[in-house]
Amino acid sequence: MKERNPWHTPLTIFIAVLGKVRFSFLCLNEINLFFVLFCCPQYGIVLDAGSSHTAMYIYEWPAEKDNNTGRVEQTHSCKVKGPGISSYASDPKKAGQSLQVCMKEAERFVPSERHEETPLYLGATAGMRLLKYNSTASDQVFQAVSESLQKSPFSFQGARILSGQEEGAFGWVTVNYLDDRLKQGLETTGALDLGGASTQISFVSDAFDGSESPNNSVNFRLYGNDYNLYTHSFLCYGKDQVLRMALSGPGSISDPCFHNGYSESKNYMTLYNSPCVSKRKPVSSPADFTHVGKGNFYQCQELVKSVFDFTQCKYTQCSFNGVYQPTLQGPFGAFSAYYFVMNFLNLTDTSVPLQSVKEALARYCSTPWETQHPGIKLKYLAEYCFSGTYILTLLTEGYNFTSETFSKIRFIKQIKGSDAGWTLGYMLNLTNMIPAEAPDTPLLPHAGYPVWVEKGVTFNNLALWLL
Ligand SMILES: Nc1ccn([C@@H]2O[C@H](COP(=O)(O)OP(=O)(O)O)[C@@H](O)[C@H]2O)c(=O)n1
Numbered sequence: 306m307k308e309r310n311p312w313h314t315p316l317t318i319f320i321a322v323l324g325k326v327r328f329s330f331l332c333l334n335e336i337n338l339f340f341v342l343f344c345c346p347q348y349g350i351v352l353d354a355g356s357s358h359t360a361m362y363i364y365e366w367p368a369e370k371d372n373n374t375g376r377v378e379q380t381h382s383c384k385v386k387g388p389g390i391s392s393y394a395s396d397p398k399k400a401g402q403s404l405q406v407c408m409k410e411a412e413r414f415v416p417s418e419r420h421e422e423t424p425l426y427l428g429a430t431a432g433m434r435l436l437k438y439n440s441t442a443s444d445q446v447f448q449a450v451s452e453s454l455q456k457s458p459f460s461f462q463g464a465r466i467l468s469g470q471e472e473g474a475f476g477w478v479t480v481n482y483l484d485d486r487l488k489q490g491l492e493t494t495g496a497l498d499l500g501g502a503s504t505q506i507s508f509v510s511d512a513f514d515g516s517e518s519p520n521n522s523v524n525f526r527l528y529g530n531d532y533n534l535y536t537h538s539f540l541c542y543g544k545d546q547v548l549r550m551a552l553s554g555p556g557s558i559s560d561p562c563f564h565n566g567y568s569e570s571k572n573y574m575t576l577y578n579s580p581c582v583s584k585r586k587p588v589s590s591p592a593d594f595t596h597v598g599k600g601n602f603y604q605c606q607e608l609v610k611s612v613f614d615f616t617q618c619k620y621t622q623c624s625f626n627g628v629y630q631p632t633l634q635g636p637f638g639a640f641s642a643y644y645f646v647m648n649f650l651n652l653t654d655t656s657v658p659l660q661s662v663k664e665a666l667a668r669y670c671s672t673p674w675e676t677q678h679p680g681i682k683l684k685y686l687a688e689y690c691f692s693g694t695y696i697l698t699l700l701t702e703g704y705n706f707t708s709e710t711f712s713k714i715r716f717i718k719q720i721k722g723s724d725a726g727w728t729l730g731y732m733l734n735l736t737n738m739i740p741a742e743a744p745d746t747p748l749l750p751h752a753g754y755p756v757w758v759e760k761g762v763t764f765n766n767l768a769l770w771l772l
């Protein structure tokens with residue numbers, strides 16, 4: 306008979322105990338992972354109070370302690386019925402009331418036990434920036450929307466106007482966050498945002514260090530990478546305000562930017578009721594005018610060009626209106642009205658040469674006015690020729706995109722299910738969700754990575770990190 310190894314029993318017990326510990330560790334980790342992935346997501350709500358309308362976005366992310374990226378997702382959006390909050394200047398209470406339907410919807414989409422800790426933000430953009438010229442009216446609108454939002458069960462964090470810089474920079478953060486470019490330190494994508502009352506351009510350029518035009522410079526340190534972002538917001542250069550400027554020009558009542566056969570009686574007061582065009586108001590004018598279309602893209606392009614000032618530039622180079630712009634660099638994502646308009650016109654494919662895009666738009670503009678287009682508001686339909694022309698003119702004449710760089714633009718509505726726009730970047734910033742330094746521990750064990758590593762277990766590290 307073989308003699309029994311005196312160490313056998315203790316060793317077996319030791320190994321068995323170790324196995325148990327490892328097993329229970331694994332269980333613990335699985336429970337943690339379950340909690341992180343399925344149990345208790347956190348929520349944030351942002352209201353985008355734009356010049357033309359307000360939209361509400363609900364974001365969701367796993368409830369973990371550590372800041373992370375690429376994991377905040379938009380789970381729901383709600384379009385507020387009616388115009389933007391700045392349109393309620395003469396009846397501010399209605400601005401507050403208009404938000405109620407979407408806020409009720411948010412109460413259904415966010416589980417009730419999470420309501421109290423869910424931050425709610427309202428950010429207003431160019432419509433309110435313009436209304437701020439009349440500060441009493443703008444204060445009253447903010448008062449009304451704040452009172453309305455305070456009544457919601459969420460944790461209301463305030464309503465404020467974003468500066469043009471913030472609007473541009475947060476749009477850029479959103480696009481690059483959703484594309485996972487920040488955490489991985491990849492080349493970033495520029496952001497082009499076209500609204501109704503302002504438009505933003507934001508990109509990183511090696512030729513830009515901020516010194517030539519500090520007002521256009523925003524610095525970020527994100528995941529251990531430094532970014533010096535160029536950004537500019539052109540107030541009054543959203544498509545609705547540019548349309549007013551183009552209409553208020555001489556001889557524009559017979560309008561090349563509207564289809565042949567289009568004829569509408571419009572009110573002069575409404576046209577000039579904006580600080581963007583008030584200086585153009587003629588001394589005396591009739592109450593109404595007839596807006597007649599003549600559908601000519603090339604003439605429309607000339608008319609649109611006349612709203613840009615290319616005569617002055619005190620820097621090495623400018624876009625327009627004397628605004629500094631470094632040389633364009635990298636790919637660009639163009640969203641909001643850029644997308645709505647180009648998508649309607651079937652012109653989102655930028656592998657099509659710029660010249661062909663212009664020709665296609667010229668053909669569209671020359672088609673007779675046709676009101677039959679199911680599901681599209683007549684106002685939008687009437688304006689697509691103008692809007693498309695403005696977009697191409699802004700990109701090429703304004704920002705200096707060439708036929709080559711035009712192909713680097715992607716017209717986008719969403720990235721991975723979340724809308725491109727400033728709201729996500731705004732919330733990520735206010736909730737401190739993007740750390741300045743890169744996390745030094747991998748977040749999830751990924752393919753090829755040893756699960757058991759020297760300093761402990763990657764899986765365990767994740768779990769402990771999340772505890
Ligand atoms: N389906 C849609 C929705 C909005 N839009 C336009 O998109 C623009 C959105 O601007 P906005 O309300 O965000 O205005 P800003 O405050 O950003 O200047 C407006 O010009 C709308 O008319 C569109 O062309 N098609």
Ligand SMILES: [Ca+2]
Pocket residue numbers: 355356430499500501641
């Ligand atoms: Ca907007």
